[in-house]
Amino acid sequence: MTPSAASDARALTPPRGLRDLHIRNLFIIPTLALLILFNVFPLLWSLVLSFSEYRATGSTAPQAVGLANFRELLSRPDIHGYFIFTARFTVLAVAIEAALGFSLALLLNRTLPGKGLIVTLLLLPMMMSPAIMAKFWAYILDPNFGVLAWGFRALGLKPILWFSDQTSALWALVLVDVWQWTPFVMLISLAGLGAIPKHLYEAAQIDRASRWFVFTRITVPLVAPLVMMALIFRTMDAFKIFDLIVLTEGGPFDQTVSVSWHLKRLALTQSETGIGSALGYMVLVLVIGLANLYLKYLDRIQGKTA
């Protein structure tokens, strides 16, 4: 900066303290720098690696191999299995959470004694560490010494062998996810229900509209966008399922391994770094795709009500 430019800048400066521009940069740049350094840079690096033959344990530098990693992944039958399993889990868990959460919100959408306490208690599962609760649920669900199995036996029923085959282990995972995340859908639905203008209901009452009509023409369309938002969050989260797999530890026989869980194995053993990166990108594309699908649908329902 030339001396004259510097004095010009000084002339524009308010009398005391830092200029707004400096404050702005001082406040914002560290955050952006941190995100670029530890989010954008790793993402770009792993994009390069996903097109490279590379083993972190080996001594050779990454070699560009084009789409070979992706082709390799798509040809592995076990990878298909992990994706299908993760998809089944996501669909089941999110569908049940949506139905249950929305129903609970409908039931709670009135003045109830102790409603505040009820809502707070319902929130607790969401705040718990999924990994720890998954571990503890394994104790609850254990077919031999679990308290649930005891309950079944006390009622004269046969305990469920949760961890003996893929389908029951899948349901065990769905159960715990539903336990943890239904309140999330409930809470957002409740906020949506509370935001519906009362005069719409009053108008419907004057018109002697049936309760079914009010429900399908006023309640559902008006809360749908918010519920969709909750489902976007849930779907993206469920597809990333990792911590919860502690419940089954991938068993029996690797049949409840989610994509993320498998990716961790690749990352930890370090042996297939390039392929691991490619798998990461496949997950990323899928998650973005899912989110967009929901957003499109959201636009459509919003377009209808507008």
Next chain:
Amino acid sequence: MRRLGGILSLAAVLAYVAFSIAPIWWVAMTAIKDPVEVAEATPTFLPGPAPDPTATRDRGLTFTPYWRNFVDIFVAEERWWVRPDGSPSFSAPGPDDVGWTAQVDYERTDFLANLINSVIIAGLSTFIAVAMGTLAAYGFSRFTIAGAKDWLFFILSTRMLPPVVVAVPIFLMFSRLGLKDTHLGLIIIYTVFNISFAVWMMKGFMDEIPKEYEEAAVVDGYTRMQAFWKVVLPQAWTGIAATAVFCLITAWNEYAFALILTNEVAKTAPVTIAGFKGGSLGIEWGKMAASSLVFMAPVVVFTFLMRDHLLRGITFGAIKK
């Protein structure tokens, strides 16, 4: 008819509340059972008078609380002996061994060490994320920034990223920088993870503070910085507290990165608890539950303290009160 519907729906809601609370209740109960009670085939559900020791089936519903678990999870006792010649022995003296003196050592358990790690890592990362997030939020809220919307969306999108996608490169990066299994490494990751949330939450709160307050302060002779410190920050205090609690809970509960990036020095409590392995008798569930309960207690307290801000927090600031 109306009345009946109301009662039925209240019953349904209460049944669901019971389902939500039952596992947490069971953690608490298992935490205060002794190993014998934990191993019983017929469970008991409430602390109270001891069950009838002769009964096998109808043992009653109560058990005597056993608080020892809360000591055992923090302090490990090691017994050893000194022979008359002064050499140590880790096996107990036999009937012929005379003149041995019993010794006992107390050592902190891995769980205590890892819990301390959790406190340090979650605490510091939350502090940094909230501090930086608050500043950035103020910047985005008050100043004109070219492409502000795009930057905010960029910040949001980093949070939506599946952690496993960046896990591989972060793992490599940390290996090269020597950040694997260090406190600093996890602090950085959790800060990055939480900062996007902090910016969005705090921006919502900042937007609600009228600009006129600072303008009035500047007219009164404050500099912009002074106005920020003395006028804006005190107003933003509730928002900062709510944001901090959310960041704290996220960092406190985080499992995936802690599992991948640490193995001993910086290992955090969730990894220890979720990785509980038993000896020959299987997992010691009493101790496991006691560890979980100690770990969960602050979260439960914060949930109750923050209940009014919870909705805003879990929806990333999208739904305001």
